[in-house]
Amino acid sequence: MTFIVKILFIGDISGRSGRKLIKQILPQIKSKYKPDLVIANCENAAGGLGVTREILNELTAYGIDFFTSGDHVWYIKDFVPELHDVSLPIVRPYNYEKTEKLPGSGYRVLDLGKEGKLMVVNLLGQSFMRDHARSPFWTMDELLEQYQDQKDLNILVDFHAETTAEKLCLAGYLKDRVSAVLGTHTHVATADARLIGNTAYVTDVGMVGPLNASLWIKWENAIHNFKFPFKMPPMIEEEGEMVFNSVLLELEKGKAKSIKRVDNIQTF
Numbered sequence: 001m002t003f004i005v006k007i008l009f010i011g012d013i014s015g016r017s018g019r020k021l022i023k024q025i026l027p028q029i030k031s032k033y034k035p036d037l038v039i040a041n042c043e044n045a046a047g048g049l050g051v052t053r054e055i056l057n058e059l060t061a062y063g064i065d066f067f068t069s070g071d072h073v074w075y076i077k078d079f080v081p082e083l084h085d086v087s088l089p090i091v092r093p094y095n096y097e098k099t100e101k102l103p104g105s106g107y108r109v110l111d112l113g114k115e116g117k118l119m120v121v122n123l124l125g126q127s128f129m130r131d132h133a134r135s136p137f138w139t140m141d142e143l144l145e146q147y148q149d150q151k152d153l154n155i156l157v158d159f160h161a162e163t164t165a166e167k168l169c170l171a172g173y174l175k176d177r178v179s180a181v182l183g184t185h186t187h188v189a190t191a192d193a194r195l196i197g198n199t200a201y202v203t204d205v206g207m208v209g210p211l212n213a214s215l216w217i218k219w220e221n222a223i224h225n226f227k228f229p230f231k232m233p234p235m236i237e238e239e240g241e242m243v244f245n246s247v248l249l250e251l252e253k254g255k256a257k258s259i260k261r262v263d264n265i266q267t268f
């Protein structure tokens with residue numbers, strides 16, 4: 001009897017073009033790799049900034065089971081109160097305070113049947129981030145202490161952070177204590193997916209969205225904002241090459257067995 005769970009984790013889905021690519025490509029990827037569970041970061045799924053209940057439903061219909069997020073999850077004001085609904089398949093970074101104004105949960109334990117359970121945790125970095133969240137190091141200590149008697153629990157951490165050093169250090173800190181530390185937020189896929197002890201790691205999974213842009217913002221607007229003090233609004237690039245970045249994980253009783261990149265490029 002095998003207890004291996006195969007998880008496809010997809011980087012930040014960005015805007016309409018990102019969603020279009022998910023619709024187009026996810027069925028093929030699922031039939032090729034046969035993941036038991038598909039998780040995606042959705043913080044940029046609505047026009048590049050934030051997410052809505054309708055878009056979560058849309059992405060669920062395309063085959064995604066659960067969502068992580070990040071600093072942009074608060075961007076659409078009408079969506080924030082929806083985070084009170086615990087039936088929504090989404091977590092927001094755990095290390096934001098939990099208050100009436102900052103609803104939602106930072107982790108969820110999913111029942112995978114014979115493959116056991118998976119805890120999905122979302123954390124925000126502190127280095128070069130606009131928001132000031134609590135230390136991801138200390139908060140993970142507190143969280144893991146609550147679950148220390150569940151030795152076989154698979155634990156996947158989406159660490160939504162800017163710097164390589166902070167991501168690597170959290171991975172080193174959580175080595176053999178969680179099953180995976182997967183970086184998101186920079187939208188740039190890194191080539192360092194590997195096992196660190198029993199913990200799968202990648203500095204950044206990447207994104208699903210426009211390749212020829214700055215993150216997902218049209219170059220014209222992004223470049224203007226580097227040159228001039230008066231800013232242009234971020235416009236999402238909807239044409240050209242679109243990139244799909246993800247990693248495929250195999251976890252067994254809390255330990256990572258493998259991690260590999262699954263990437264693709266399509267032209268719209």
Ligand SMILES: [Fe+2]
Pocket residue numbers: 012043044070185186187
């Ligand atoms: Fe993002």
Ligand SMILES: [Fe+2]
Pocket residue numbers: 043070071072160185
């Ligand atoms: Fe972000």
